[in-house]
Amino acid sequence: MKSPIKELSSLVWQQLVTPHPAMPGEAASSNVSTTTVTANVTTTTTPPGFIDDILNKIPLPRWAILTIAAAAGLLLLLCILCVIVKCCCRKRKQKKKERINLGNINGSTTANLVQPDLEDLDARLKDEKRGRLQYSLEYNFRRQEITVGVKQAADLKAMDSGGTSDPYVIVYLTSDRKKKFETKVYRKTLNPVFNESFTFPMPQADVADTSVVLQVYDFNRFSKHDSIGELRLSLADFDLQHVIEEWQELSTSGKIEQERLGEICFSLRYVPSTGKLTVVILEAKKLKRMDTDGFSDPYVKVQLILNKKKWKKKKTGVKKNTLSPYFNEVFSFDVAFEQIQNVDLVISVWDHDKVSKNEEIGKVFLGCRATGNQLRHWSDMLANPRRPIAQWHSLQPVEEVDQALALKTRFKLPLPTS
Numbered sequence: 001m002k003s004p005i006k007e008l009s010s011l012v013w014q015q016l017v018t019p020h021p022a023m024p025g026e027a028a029s030s031n032v033s034t035t036t037v038t039a040n041v042t043t044t045t046t047p048p049g050f051i052d053d054i055l056n057k058i059p060l061p062r063w064a065i066l067t068i069a070a071a072a073g074l075l076l077l078l079c080i081l082c083v084i085v086k087c088c089c090r091k092r093k094q095k096k097k098e099r100i101n102l103g104n105i106n107g108s109t110t111a112n113l114v115q116p117d118l119e120d121l122d123a124r125l126k127d128e129k130r131g132r133l134q135y136s137l138e139y140n141f142r143r144q145e146i147t148v149g150v151k152q153a154a155d156l157k158a159m160d161s162g163g164t165s166d167p168y169v170i171v172y173l174t175s176d177r178k179k180k181f182e183t184k185v186y187r188k189t190l191n192p193v194f195n196e197s198f199t200f201p202m203p204q205a206d207v208a209d210t211s212v213v214l215q216v217y218d219f220n221r222f223s224k225h226d227s228i229g230e231l232r233l234s235l236a237d238f239d240l241q242h243v244i245e246e247w248q249e250l251s252t253s254g255k256i257e258q259e260r261l262g263e264i265c266f267s268l269r270y271v272p273s274t275g276k277l278t279v280v281i282l283e284a285k286k287l288k289r290m291d292t293d294g295f296s297d298p299y300v301k302v303q304l305i306l307n308k309k310k311w312k313k314k315k316t317g318v319k320k321n322t323l324s325p326y327f328n329e330v331f332s333f334d335v336a337f338e339q340i341q342n343v344d345l346v347i348s349v350w351d352h353d354k355v356s357k358n359e360e361i362g363k364v365f366l367g368c369r370a371t372g373n374q375l376r377h378w379s380d381m382l383a384n385p386r387r388p389i390a391q392w393h394s395l396q397p398v399e400e401v402d403q404a405l406a407l408k409t410r411f412k413l414p415l416p417t418s
Contacts, residue, residue: 128157128252129155129157129249130156130157130216130228130229130249130250130251130252131153131154131155131156131157131190131216131228131229131249131250132153132154132155132247132248132249132250133150133152133153133169133214133216133229133231133247133248133250134151134152134153134154134245134246134247135148135149135150135151135214135231135233135245135246135248136148136149136151136197136243136244136245137149137212137233137235137238137240137243137244137245138243138244139202139207139235139240141204144201144202144203144204144294145199145200145201145202146173146199146200146202146207146212146235146240147197147198147199147200148171148197148198148199148200148212148214149195149196149197149198149245150169150171150183150194150195150196150197150198150214151193151194151195151245152191152192152193152194152195153167153169153190153191153192153194153216154190154191154247155190155191156190156191156192156216156228156250157190157228157229158190159218159226159228160188160218162188164188164189164190165188165189165190165218165228166185166186166187166188166189166218166219166220167185167186167189167190167192167216167217167218167219167228168182168183168184168185168186168216168217168219169182169183169194169214169215169216169217170182170213170214170215170217171183171198171212171213171214171215172212172213173200173202173210173211173212173213174210174211174212174213174260175202175206175209175210175260175288175289176200176288176289179200181198183196184196185219201289201293201294203294203323206286207235207236207240208235208236209236209260209286210234210235211232211233211234211235212231212232212233212235213230213231213232213233214230214231214233215227215229215230215253216228216229216230216250227253228250229250229251229252229253230250230251230252230253231248231250231251232251260286260288261287261288261349261361261362261394261395261396261397262284262285262286262287262288262323262349262361262362262394262395263284263285263286263392263393263394263395264281264283264284264300264347264349264364264392264393264395265282265283265284265390265391265392265393266279266280266281266282266347266390266391266393267279267280267282267388267389267390267391268345268366268377268378268381268388268389269381269386269387269388269389270335270340270381270382270385270386271385271386272337272340272385275334275335275336275337276332276333276334276335277304277332277333277334277335277340277343277345278330278331278332278333278388279302279330279331279332279333279345279347280328280329280330280331280388280390281300281302281316281327281328281329281331281347282326282327282328282390283324283325283326283327283328284298284300284324284325284327284349285323285324286323286324287323287324287325287349287361287395288323288361288362289323290351290359290361291321291351293321295321295322295323296321296322296323296351296361297318297319297320297321297322297351297352297353298318298319298322298323298325298349298350298351298352298361299315299316299317299318299319299349299350299352300315300316300327300329300347300348300349300350301313301314301315301346301347301348301350302314302315302316302331302345302346302347303345303346303348304333304335304343304344304345304346305343305344305345305346305365305367305405305407306339306342306343307342307408308344308405308406308407308408309407309408310407311343312333314331316329317329318352340382341368342368343367344365344366344367344369344370344405345365345366345367345378346363346364346365346401346405347363347364347365347366347393348360348362348363348398349361349362349363349395360398361395362395362396362397362398363395363396363398363401364393364394364395364396364401365401365404365405366378369404373391373393374393377389377391377393
């Protein structure tokens with residue numbers, strides 16, 4: 001006999017499993033539900049992807065396709081980086097151009113502060129007002145002398161902290177720098193009145209090549225004197241038939257010019273077969289004045305140096321009271337062809353003095369160690385054997401030539417023994 005609970009559960013299960021009779025209007029709903037279930041079942045199965053379809057159609061292995069894709073991506077990345085770098089460089093160039101163009105802005109304070117031009121700085125120094133100086137020039141044709149007058153100055157540049165200066169003037173000629181004159185010092189003024197004059201011997205033949213220099217300085221008792229400005233007056237620009245008196249603006253002091261010592265002409269001739277070196281001292285001109293009368297008593301020394309040691313020397317006669325002597329004297333030296341490359345020829349001009357020591361005016365040296373016109377003259381002599389080669393040379397300061405020669409000392413001091 002079955003229990004009531006089991007019978008009840010079997011009845012319920014039968015009710016659930018047994019299909020009910022279809023009511024009108026229920027068939028459509030039943031069909032709809034069935035279609036819905038079918039649709040749900042088909043969506044759960046994943047169709048093949050779009051990318052997989054494309055990859056399957058390509059007749060290449062999967063690893064080859066991935067390699068090509070990676071290379072294409074890397075190439076695209078490099079192109080993007082190149083474009084970025086190019087844009088950055090273009091911006092930098094534009095900034096650089098803008099910075100350079102700042103110097104072209106006229107009157108721009110920004111350009112002067114950010115990028116000052118050296119030419120602008122030089123022009124600014126030249127345009128700086130240093131004051132004016134009144135002078136006079138008077139040439140005496142009969143006495144062959146020139147008188148330079150320093151009249152007065154105006155609106156000088158203040159060099160002291162108090163807004164004033166202690167000015168004075170130095171006067172000299174470029175033809176004779178040793179002879180200089182100075183005016184008195186005027187204290188604490190920018191408009192001094194000097195009214196002083198100075199006379200220099202001046203042969204008429206030297207007028208065209210001479211300049212008068214007037215340098216204005218500020219006097220300092222315990223330090224170096226400051227340069228306010230200067231005037232350089234080329235006498236060739238003036239008509240010295242009349243007395244000249246005028247004002248001029250002071251300019252900045254220029255570099256110290258090399259003192260004019262004069263020129264000398266000589267010829268060289270070398271014969272390799274006989275080993276003969278012939279030097280003919282012809283003439284000199286515009287020599288420096290060494291005596292108080294405005295002249296000199298010049299003579300010439302000819303010296304040979306072998307391997308930086310003094311070897312042979314000869315000299316001309318003395319020509320009295322002249323700055324343009326004519327010698328025309330011949331000197332011959334025996335120099336073997338093997339030695340000619342190690343020989344230096346030194347030509348020096350001296351002023352003879354009876355009482356004091358003779359003074360050297362200037363000198364030049366020729367040889368394979370020389371430069372400029374001296375080396376060219378020596379090379380022309382060697383290139384044209386047995387033919388005399390004449391040429392003019394400007395005398396150089398003695399110290400410069402001696403330094404270039406760098407001669408060896410003949411005697412050596414003994415070393416101290418311990």
